[in-house]
Amino acid sequence: MKLNQFGLKHESLSTAKKELTDLHFLTEKSATTGTALWFELLRKSFLTVKDESGFVAKLGNLLADETNDLAEFYQKEKTLNKDVFYTVALQLLEFEHGIDFSVEHLGKDLLKINVPTIDGDFEQVDTVIAAWYLLLNTHTQNGLTFLDKLANEGFYLDQNVSQPLFINGKAQAVFDATKIIREVVYVEADLDTDADGKRDLLKLEILRPGETETGLKVPTLFTASPYNQGVNGPAGEQLTYNVNLPLERKEPTDTQYEDIQYQPEAKDLPPARSVNGQADQATETFARELTNYTLNDFFLVRGFAVVYGAGIGTRDSDGIQTCGSVEQTDSMVAYIEWLTGKRRAFTNRTDNLEIKAWWSNGKVAMTGKSYLGTLATACATRQVEGLETIISEAAISDWYQYYRDNGLVIAPGGFPGEDADVLAIETFSKMKNAGDYLHSKTFFMDYLAEMARLQDRRFGNYNSFWDERNYLPFVKDIKCDVVMVHGLNDWNVKPRQVADLWDALKTVPVTKKLILHQGQHIYINNQPSLDFSDMMNLWLSHKLYGVENQAKEILPDIIYQKNTAVETWETLKDWQGEQTQTYHLSKTELVTTETSGQVTFNDELLTEQYERYTKNIPLWEKDLKENGVMDGHRYLAKSAELTSELLIAGRPTVKLTVASSQDLGMLSFQLVDFGKAKRLKDVPDLLVPHGMPLGPNWREENVMEFKFGPETEYKLISRGHINLQNRENPWKNDELIAGEMVTIEVHLHPTLYHLPKGRQLGLIIYGTDFAHTVRGNQEIEYTIELGESTLTLPLA
Known part of the structure; x- marks a missing residue:
């Protein structure tokens, strides 16, 4: 395994000492020689043993040098040096001697694995402190830092540490997962997409640390997912189009862009609901998110709330599905506005009892891949107060370029015959609630028929329907910082989508970062060769908690995965070769x-x-x-x-x-x-x-x-x-x-x-x-x- 750690922050010795003290690795009684201090640090990291005999036994499992295991090294009172420190360090990071490295070729193997090291006299306390701090923030073979590994083994359970806790500029896993609160609220949007004379109420599923109950305010990761309440696979398959058809000739035209430019129409909006009272606690919960994102799960125990909103036309929400329309973006913006105190929500769909996001610190980031990342991009163009950043992965920036291309009907890879109306009915999960669907079925089917006409599969031209679903003209309005992730072999949401967004952002005064991998339409937060979760931790700790960790400067503008070598990631300043x-x-x-x-x-x-x-x-x-x-x-x-x-x-x-x-x-x-x-x-x-x-x-x-x-x-x-x-x-x-x-x-x-x-x-x-x-x-x-x-x- 080759480690690539772009989110590693190189701290000063004074900062390392302070943070190791916060972690109780260092105390006033810490040893005054490098070797003795090192064994104290090892003792505190062997969490499953409490006595000297158990400690020595654990030391015996580790190799110290060519002739000694670590227990022998300890008992012979040998003096620590760099080679011994990093021989042991590699084993603590789960690399295997004889497979991943050897003592005989230690220096070469450290370079091959790309483990960050320091030089110096390891009998000096300061050298050991600096080296141990760096080791704690180095990745293991399985994609976690050594400190994360200790946390998962119970390192924080008996410790009195602050919540949240930031080490190396990143939030740590100090929150109790067993106390996570799951609740549901219904956000009132300025929409009536099903024309029933009432403003659309939108279901929002919330997971937040239990520690918020005692006054802690936390930021929120919001994943806008039309899939979150289920999908209608058979309905989508039934609507999927036959593609074994001839290309048709088009009559020549002199159409100008202004002729087809989308012009929003003013619509009468029903009055807002009357508020019948206030509530401090939600009255509805849920067992498990239908489609969770594990990057969100990573942050839940690090002091972040996570919310999933499916938007209009989904199960337990009002409205209809419109696939990329202005109204769909409006519905997702409404969730953010509630999280930041600018919009109302209710405990259920009937009692009109208002509830506020009193646990929120008012700062929001959007996460997610594909449709989810697409809606993050859409919301970013709206200048929503409190939306501090988006992490858009494999996201659409122009729906025309997803279902069409240069005047042709083009299928996303793997889905011949899919189109915007097909995706709309697939994500119209209200159909799963037969009673609710009964009241909007006719209206939605009429809308779907009109959608089929407007999307124009016959000729494939760009028109007002597609112009409404093109976010690129509004990229100039983006005020939040943007992280983009995309696969160079993604033929579903094709690479042009992110390249167009990257190019459009060049003149926009926000910070933008781009990560390009060699994969298809996938997430990349589970690959040990790249510290994606760490990078996003550095980024979100800064953006949502205000930690001054130099995230904008530390993270490269472009990180890309090399296609000719495994586990190799490199950097660039721009995508276009000179x-x-x-x-x-x-x-x-x-x-x-x-x-x-x-x-x-x-x-x-x-x-x-x-x-x-x-x-x-x-x-x-x-x-x-x-x-x-x-x-x-x-x-x-x-x-x-x-x-x-x-x-x-x-x-x-x-x-x-x-x-x-x-x-x-x-x-x-x-x-x-x-x-x-x-x-x-x-x-x-x-x-x-x-x-x-x-x-x-x-x-x-x-x-x-x-x-x-x-x-x-x-x-x-x-x-x-x-x-x-x-x-x-x-x-x-x-x-x-x-x-x-x-x-x-x-x-x-x-x-x-x-x-x-x-x-x-x-x-x-x-x-x-x-x-x-x-x-x-x-x-x-x-x-x-x-x-x-x-x-x-x-x-x-």
Whole structure:
């Protein structure tokens, strides 16, 4: 295991002494020699034994040097040195001698594992203090700091420590998980989305430390999750669209953006509810969150409250589901406003007894992945008072780019035929309460039908429906600091979503951080090679508790996972490389000199082959990249073997002069790494089930890590799509005349990809994308003018 600790704060000796005193590792009676002090510190960290014999027995389990176990070292009264300290330290961090490290190669192995160390005379007390403090804040093999490991073993149980407690700038697990309070309130929003003449009440599930009952005020992590109250899988499947349809021609238009720009309509709002009284305590509880986020669980025992709100149109809430609309954002903003004292909530849906978030310190952060992170981004654009930061993971910044792309209907990876209305009915969990659903069924189904019309699956253009669901024009209004996390192999919420947000934030005067991993659509808070939870702890302790820990300065602007090595994370200042490399297209090669000539390919496949691919997308992906059955149905060109490594950083661009044999057409693109090699998998392996305790007597998370898979011949780097009738923009239809050459420019999805020496870069151009586009199997022949076509890579 290689540790990458970006959230580690290097403290002064005086701070280390103070915090070790707070932890009772140091007292007025502490030893005055380094060796004696070290054994005192070890004694206090061996929590399962109370007497000298037990202590010596535990020491005997550890290796001290080449000839002594630690009990022998202790009993012989040997003098501590750096090698002995770090030989023992590695074992305390759960690394195994003979497997992860050896005494003979200790220095080299410490560098390999990337354990932070200090030099000095270890017989000096100050050296041992500094080294022990650093060790406590170093990660173990299973993704926790050594201090977290001690906490989970009961270190704080018999100690009188402050709550909250901050060590190394981060909140510690000093709160009792068995005392967590679970309660439900109903927030009144300025909405009536189901048109029943009453303002929508929105259910909010709250988990807060029991210590808040005695006056402690805590900040809140809010996860806005339309999935939190359940999903309607069968209803979504029933509404899912058939994608085995032909691409249709669009009549040319001269549409301007102003013609389709979303304009909100004023709506009459029912009066607010009358308040019948006040309540100090909620009257409704719940047993377990339906969809919890383990990062939230990590913070619950560190002095943070956690709330889950599903919003309008979900089980036990009023309203209807609208999938990304202004009203959905309004509903999530309402929760924040209640947490910060700016909005009313009630103990239930009928008695009108008002309850306040009296336990809240008024500071909120939003967390969550996918739809959850999307709504965090949406709320951030509203300048909500008290929303201090968002941690948006795999988040949508523009819904058009999720379900459409450059004038095409595009499926999110793995979900052909899904669309905004499908997601709306899937998350309309009111359907699970049959009695409640009875009263809004007709209204919702009428809304769903109108939604289907407005989203326009037939032509796929950007319109007012999608403009309402595009948060990018409002990024300029963001006032809170932003952390973004995204997978470079996420073809569900594709990398362009976070890149567009990152670019839009460049001129906004807020702090922004970006973490890019090599995975698909996943969370990354359970990987021991990256201290994600620690980084977020540093960040949230500063943002929500006001701890002056230099989080903004310590955390790099961009952290990315290298694709050519396991457990390796590196940093950048910006995503877009400052240099470029341009390749020209020839018949079968990507070359650096100008070319000429033409190539053609036909999108129509034999019926048997077409039907096979509609049922087996992985087979189509394989055949597309290999010579053989797809010859003549796509253009494939490779570079010569690279003589030096390339780091592609940003958006590859394809400029193409092309003709379609019909008056309609679409093109798809894949950028591919060719060459036999073991490559990092885009789904992490399970290392230890439930191996990461999130706090003492609390929940656990699986330990996962990205590993190399078996040798493969190629790896997808990036992709892109365009309707040839949307060459200028996605809201204006361009004329396309059969056989006439047109020029297009397509920005593929941004990436950070190391292409090693000896590999070949490949570009594939084709029509139907069986994973993402409509699949009409139309007889369309595409002709590429090679001399006027290029691929340009941004390089770091």
